[in-house]
Amino acid sequence: MSGKLLKNDKYFIPPEDTSENFKELFARLTAEGAGRPLDKDGYPDGPWTPETLATAIAGIQANTGGIDVRTVQVWFQDNDNGIANDNIRWLARIFGCDDPVAAAKWQKQLIASRDRLSAERRAKRRTTAFQDAPRSSETGDQIAPVNPIRQRHPSILAVGTSTMLTGANNIYVIILVWASWSILGMSAIVFGLADVTYMTEGKVEKQVGIFSSPAWTLEKLVLIPTYLIVTSKGVIAWCNHRCAFENQTGTETWETRVSAFSPAFYLVLAVSVFVIFGLQWYGTYLQPLLDGPNTDIEPNWIRVATNPIELMPPGLIIGISLYAGLYIGAVYWLCFSSLLLLYIAAHDLTRTGNEAKAAERTLYEVERHEVARVLITALYRSIICGALINTIIKVDALYFVSDAENFLAWIKHDIFAAFGFDSRGWNWLSDGQLASFTTIIFLLTITSVAYFGIYRIKLSIEAAEKRQLVSHAALITAPTFMIVSFGTLGMFRGFSLVFLASLVVGIWQLLSPSLRFSTRTERIS
Structure with a gap:
């Protein structure tokens, strides 16, 4: 368990600078059980599931609004959905094992991973739009804009x-x-x-x-x-x-x-x-x-x-x-x-x-x-x-x-x-x-x-x-x-x-x- 620590009787993984986007980072941490309670042998009590993670986030005293389990399910799914700032805060506390310094570091890493996910989505969308766009050289005709609304010049x-x-x-x-x-x-x-x-x-x-x-x-x-x-x-x-x-x-x-x-x-x-x-x-x-x-x-x-x-x-x-x-x-x-x-x-x-x-x-x-x-x-x-x-x-x-x-x-x-x-x-x-x-x-x-x-x-x-x-x-x-x-x-x-x-x-x-x-x-x- 190189690089892994115990903190507040929970399984702690120190944050590291990686190139992972939010989905990749989240999948790795939940699979390894970062922030999970320890069993009697000192190992994390299994990986996170949407239900156990939602329960843990709802149990944070500062989180007076709770969280919907379907919101957590979205994070586990392979999609392009991101994560709100408040929820990053709760995840950082979970992965940081309720340690303020560790939570602050994890919050920084989670925000950076979300930004990488957003950048990848923008690049993907631009690539898709370019590939799907009709080429005037193929038709011999001038193509009118598909969506004139999006051609509106910003005010x-x-x-x-x-x-x-x-x-x-x-x-x-x-x-x-x-x-x-x-x-x-x-x-x-x-x-x-x-x-x-x-x-x-x-x-x-x-x-x-x-x-x-x-x-x-x-x-x-x-x-x-x-x-x-x-x-x-x-x-x-x-x-x-x-x-x-x-x-x-x-x-x-x-x-x-x-x-x-x-x-x-x-x-x-x-x-x-x-x-x-x-x-x-x-x-x-x-x-x-x-x-x-x-x-x-x-x-x-x-x-x-x-x-x-x-x-x-x-x-x-x-x-x-x-x-x-x-x-x-x-x-x-x-x-x-x-x-x-x-x-x-x-x-x-x-x-x-x-x-x-x-x-x-x-x-x-x-x-x-x-x-x-x-x-x-x-x-x-x-x-x-x-x-x-x-x-x-x-x-x-x-x-x-x-x-x-x-x-x-x-x-x-x-x-x-x-x-x-x-x-x-x-x-x-x-x-x-x-x-x-x-x-x-x-x-x-x-x-x-x-x-x-x-x-x-x-x-x-x-x-x-x-x-x-x-x-x-x-x-x-x-x-x-x-x-x-x-x-x-x-x-x-x-x-x-x-x-x-x-x-x-x-x-x-x-x-x-x-x-x-x-x-x-x-x-x-």
Whole structure:
């Protein structure tokens, strides 16, 4: 047993750099019983079978979702199917005998072997396509493309956006969001906008600096990056899953599917540039700044050249407001684009299921059930995160038209007033409460698109499996509460209690979504 060791009372085979693809490596390890318990003589207790390996993976404490035995059977079969990232993680723990260092090394080897399998499949598909293609020299005629759809030129905007948000370097997008905000933060400090105050008509010194605005701190630095992580994780999971199906059946590539939605990507870009940036910047910042002290709009950290604040000349602050407006437009473009990609993944999942050949469909449906859960969870979390973002934006806007001295004091006064501990409470500085058009559109867009994607997947999976994938109540209860809470913000004394409850529910759902998915049967009947 040269090179073989015992680890945690299990048969351990150290990982080695080989040229084996996943199927070859997996077949060798399961035949030799890598990770199997030892018998009384110190030998592995036989080779792995689909049933014993599925039981071992399901017994891993961190694997709360279990695993379908048919998924494991696919690995044992001589086919071109690959393996999902989560399942590589569980296999690495099995072959690593529950040793963290050994598991990490095996995970690296398994991923490399899967990549080799994917490369072999692509090469095989190209060779088959070349051999099957009719030759013009044999017929004497010019041959038209067999599948014009696959000849579609990829959309630079659509494919580029997909690569940026879901590619290997997608973390740089979040770093860019933070870095761009830091320019605003440094500008606010340099020009004295970080801690701006002014005296209201009621003789209250009101804080309107950038660091006292949750819409410019909590939302931009925490919630927006969280939203991008949630959406990109779902799309990446689907792209990793569809590679095996794509290479095996010759279906359209992910880039081709994304390119088919090219008009939607251009629409998102146009809305972000002309509406979210252009119209909102002009109406909210540029026009009041040009009006100067004569404007009736309550000031914030950007509108510091308006009445009653004349901290700096309009020309300088207009430049800062232009950058801030571009930043808002770019951030929302990222949010809408990532949501669109997540919907395309949901749309793609249902289409590829229909395109699978009859002989392949049983195997494909097993893996599709698992990735469907990941996509639905990502879409659900995007709704929750979108509700949190828009709740923060609306509360922030309401604060600027209240007579409270700072944001935390405003929340405190409102809570005390609800329980009768503060008779003064708070009042509005202007006649009407500020309703943000952007927040309403943002919330409605995220909710409607995400639910459309959720129910597209849900209905497709349930039609194939003849069982409910996840209950309607689990999908709508928490989002409905948060959306109703959003609508009641500022409508009555004590709304802060609803606001805080909405935050708690939202954070809880982001960390641990209350979605209980049905599990597939453990054995094929």
